[in-house]
Amino acid sequence: MNRISEHPILGNTEMGRKVAFFMDGKQMEGYEGEPIAVALKAGGVMIHRYTQKNHEPRGIFCAIGRCTDCVMIVDGVPNIRTCITPLVSGMRIQTQDGVTALEVTE
Amino acid sequence: MKRYDLIVVGAGPSGLSAAIEAARCGLTVAVFDENAKPGGQLFKQIHKFFGSKEHQAKIRGYKIGETLLSEADAVGVKVFLNATVSGMYMDKEILVRRGDAMEHCKADAIIIATGASENMVTFDGWTLPGVIGAGAAQTMMNLYSIQPGQRVLMLGSGNVGLVVSFQLMQAGCEVIALVDASPRIGGYGVHASKIARCGVPFYLSHTITKAEGPDCITGVEISQVDDHFTPIPGTQKHFDVDTICMAVGLSPMSQLLKMAGCSMIDDPRRGGQVPLVDENGETSIPGIFAAGDVSGIEEASSAMIEGRMSGLSAAAYLGFLSEKDKDSSLNELEVALNSLHQGMFAPGSKGKAFTKTDEGIAVSQSLLKKGYLDEADIARFNHFDKKSGVHPVIECTQNIPCNPCQDACPKDCIKIGKTITALPRIDADSTCTGCGMCVASCSGQAIFLVDEDYEPGYASITLPYEFLPRPQKGDLGTALSRSGQPLGVAEIIDVRSAKAFDHTTLVTMKVPVAQAMTARFYKREAQRAEL
Ligand SMILES: Cc1cc2nc3c(=O)[nH]c(=O)nc-3n(C[C@H](O)[C@H](O)[C@H](O)COP(=O)(O)OP(=O)(O)OC[C@H]3O[C@@H](n4cnc5c(N)ncnc54)[C@H](O)[C@@H]3O)c2cc1C
Ligand code: SF4
Ligand code: SF4
Ligand code: FES
Numbered sequence: 001m002n003r004i005s006e007h008p009i010l011g012n013t014e015m016g017r018k019v020a021f022f023m024d025g026k027q028m029e030g031y032e033g034e035p036i037a038v039a040l041k042a043g044g045v046m047i048h049r050y051t052q053k054n055h056e057p058r059g060i061f062c063a064i065g066r067c068t069d070c071v072m073i074v075d076g077v078p079n080i081r082t083c084i085t086p087l088v089s090g091m092r093i094q095t096q097d098g099v100t101a102l103e104v105t106e
Numbered sequence: 107m108k109r110y111d112l113i114v115v116g117a118g119p120s121g122l123s124a125a126i127e128a129a130r131c132g133l134t135v136a137v138f139d140e141n142a143k144p145g146g147q148l149f150k151q152i153h154k155f156f157g158s159k160e161h162q163a164k165i166r167g168y169k170i171g172e173t174l175l176s177e178a179d180a181v182g183v184k185v186f187l188n189a190t191v192s193g194m195y196m197d198k199e200i201l202v203r204r205g206d207a208m209e210h211c212k213a214d215a216i217i218i219a220t221g222a223s224e225n226m227v228t229f230d231g232w233t234l235p236g237v238i239g240a241g242a243a244q245t246m247m248n249l250y251s252i253q254p255g256q257r258v259l260m261l262g263s264g265n266v267g268l269v270v271s272f273q274l275m276q277a278g279c280e281v282i283a284l285v286d287a288s289p290r291i292g293g294y295g296v297h298a299s300k301i302a303r304c305g306v307p308f309y310l311s312h313t314i315t316k317a318e319g320p321d322c323i324t325g326v327e328i329s330q331v332d333d334h335f336t337p338i339p340g341t342q343k344h345f346d347v348d349t350i351c352m353a354v355g356l357s358p359m360s361q362l363l364k365m366a367g368c369s370m371i372d373d374p375r376r377g378g379q380v381p382l383v384d385e386n387g388e389t390s391i392p393g394i395f396a397a398g399d400v401s402g403i404e405e406a407s408s409a410m411i412e413g414r415m416s417g418l419s420a421a422a423y424l425g426f427l428s429e430k431d432k433d434s435s436l437n438e439l440e441v442a443l444n445s446l447h448q449g450m451f452a453p454g455s456k457g458k459a460f461t462k463t464d465e466g467i468a469v470s471q472s473l474l475k476k477g478y479l480d481e482a483d484i485a486r487f488n489h490f491d492k493k494s495g496v497h498p499v500i501e502c503t504q505n506i507p508c509n510p511c512q513d514a515c516p517k518d519c520i521k522i523g524k525t526i527t528a529l530p531r532i533d534a535d536s537t538c539t540g541c542g543m544c545v546a547s548c549s550g551q552a553i554f555l556v557d558e559d560y561e562p563g564y565a566s567i568t569l570p571y572e573f574l575p576r577p578q579k580g581d582l583g584t585a586l587s588r589s590g591q592p593l594g595v596a597e598i599i600d601v602r603s604a605k606a607f608d609h610t611t612l613v614t615m616k617v618p619v620a621q622a623m624t625a626r627f628y629k630r631e632a633q634r635a636e637l
Contacts, residue, residue: 002253002256004251009572009609038246041246047321059234084142
């Protein structure tokens with residue numbers, strides 16, 4: 001588990017409400033209001049998208065909305081910066097492949 | 107179009123300080139920040155800050171941010187968040203993007219306090235998921251309570267790389283190594299020593315030659331570099347890591363100033379392209395000011411002073427403050443700013459290799475190359491008559507702008523004097539009571555209490571501890587040297603925490619007296635062979 005529940009300086013972490021969301025069709029859990037990228041990281045997702053030209057994987061890099069490495073398809077909308085977009089219950093997140101959704105074989 | 111007397115772009119320490127001063131003089135002030143949280147860099151900083159008491163030293167960064175914010179609130183400053191300023195024009199009009207809406211605002215004076223952005227370096231595999239910026243690591247662990255990785259390699263030994271490495275360990279991550287192409291550690295020795303004593307190795311004159319992994323980081327290869335920073339074939343070393351963290355410098359975010367037509371200069375010592383400003387932060391366009399990291403990468407302490415100076419100057423520019431009052435306030439601030447600009451890490455000293463401190467003591471080469479003082483160094487810096495009983499040992503050997511230790515001691519045992527960059531000295535005439543305030547207040551965690559006469563054959567050592575789980579009285583563990591090497595069994599004889607210590611726990615361990623000047627850290631597991 002990579003969540004920090006107790007920190008020597010910051011104390012106990014207060015989390016929001018636990019909510020379910022969908023990552024490439026699979027149900028996952030996260031805390032309402034935290035960046036989507038954080039919920040994905042807690043669930044072990046490292047790859048957010050593949051580049052259009054060379055199909056190279058990208059993940060979180062700046063975590064403050066500047067580099068666009070973390071963009072994904074959120075509720076059908078591509079190019080959403082997941083590091084600064086709050087998680088909402090029931091959200092559908094998809095790995096972005098170029099500008100469309102990555103085809104997932106279940 | 108909305109109008110204000112003053113618009114400030116950036117709600118970091120410099121922007122908020124500027125806004126507070128100006129609002130106190132009676133200006134209507136609006137601050138815009140693209141972040142969802144105000145405070146700029148401060149909100150990710152959980153360590154005790156350097157500087158002097160007047161500049162909030164020994165207070166943790168995020169607390170300074172909270173204080174500034176409530177002050178700004180109290181004097182009526184309007185802070186707009188999630189508001190990115192994307193344009194600025196010569197007639198002091200700005201373009202703000204809030205969500206999907208664009209808005210024009212105008213003011214009679216503008217202060218740009220946009221701070222800096224992180225630099226990157228490229229290497230084979232640098233775009234793989236798992237390679238992150240140091241700021242990203244801080245955002246994840248300190249704002250959103252998630253570990254950036256389990257096993258992390260840090261690239262960059264400046265203060266950011268050193269501080270973030272320590273914060274990673276506080277978040278429960280393992281820092282495998284710290285790598286820098288430079289032959290010397292760039293940040294403060296005291297920051298380096300905090301991680302060296304936990305056993306983190308430093309690889310100076312090394313760089314990353316390859317980030318490994320099919321689709322996210324599984325390892326890293328580093329190589330030694332020659333004098334021209336070119337990797338030397340055959341010197342590769344491999345580490346299993348899942349995260350590579352880059353802390354390779356900051357660049358001023360001065361685009362808005364350039365856009366407005368302010369004269370700019372390229373100054374590597376300030377971090378890149380910066381506006382040409384006078385001593386109060388006014389750019390070549392009257393009424394447009396720059397303050398903080400945007401006009402040269404420095405520290406929060408100087409950013410706050412520069413912010414206040416520009417706020418006062420803007421107030422005077424608009425006639426809210428008489429020239430006389432302006433001059434007297436500015437003079438005071440200038441003195442404070444100058445005092446921070448002394449010593450080995452002053453902006454003007456960048457790139458210089460110091461061989462001696464201001465006091466004329468030879469600097470520790472071990473500290474610069476390996477991150478810790480060797481024993482010969484300690485003798486050079488701790489020259490005092492030892493009385494019997496508990497006494498402080500101060501392992502702060504560089505001229506850095508910092509002095510909380512001096513204010514901390516109720517017995518006046520520690521002296522720095524007026525020059526904030528001077529080395530702390532121990533006053534031989536004062537008697538230490540062992541209260542521990544100096545240990546807890548030292549931003550560099552460089553003060554230890556040592557009692558060579560604790561028990562026949564044994565010494566006690568009190569050290570600052572900021573990790574979990576905290577040791578308990580009676581625990582047996584391992585005493586570690588300054589380089590993190592195990593020295594033998596240590597018994598915890600006291601654990602103190604207090605509100606005044608601000609989350610720093612004071613751990614006292616008992617070690618053989620021969621280790622009184624070598625044992626500087628404690629690891630929880632004991633070495634079985636010696637029990
Ligand atoms: C790891 C680390 C450790 C540090 N430790 C210390 C220490 O111990 N002591 C010390 O004194 N200093 C320390 N510092 C340095 C200190 O944090 C910075 O020097 C200081 O924050 C600079 O203040 P600033 O106000 O100029 O910029 P920032 O704090 O960077 O604030 C700038 C603000 O402007 C906003 N902004 C930028 N562009 C726009 C735009 N176009 N529109 C709207 N808003 C915008 C940003 O979102 C940000 O909030 C440390 C820094 C780091 C990274
Ligand atoms: S332990 Fe207390 S009395 Fe002794 S030097 Fe430190 S602050 Fe002063
Ligand atoms: S010993 Fe004093 S000057 Fe040195 S880091 Fe600690 S508080 Fe700062
Ligand atoms: S990680 Fe850079 S924009 Fe999200």
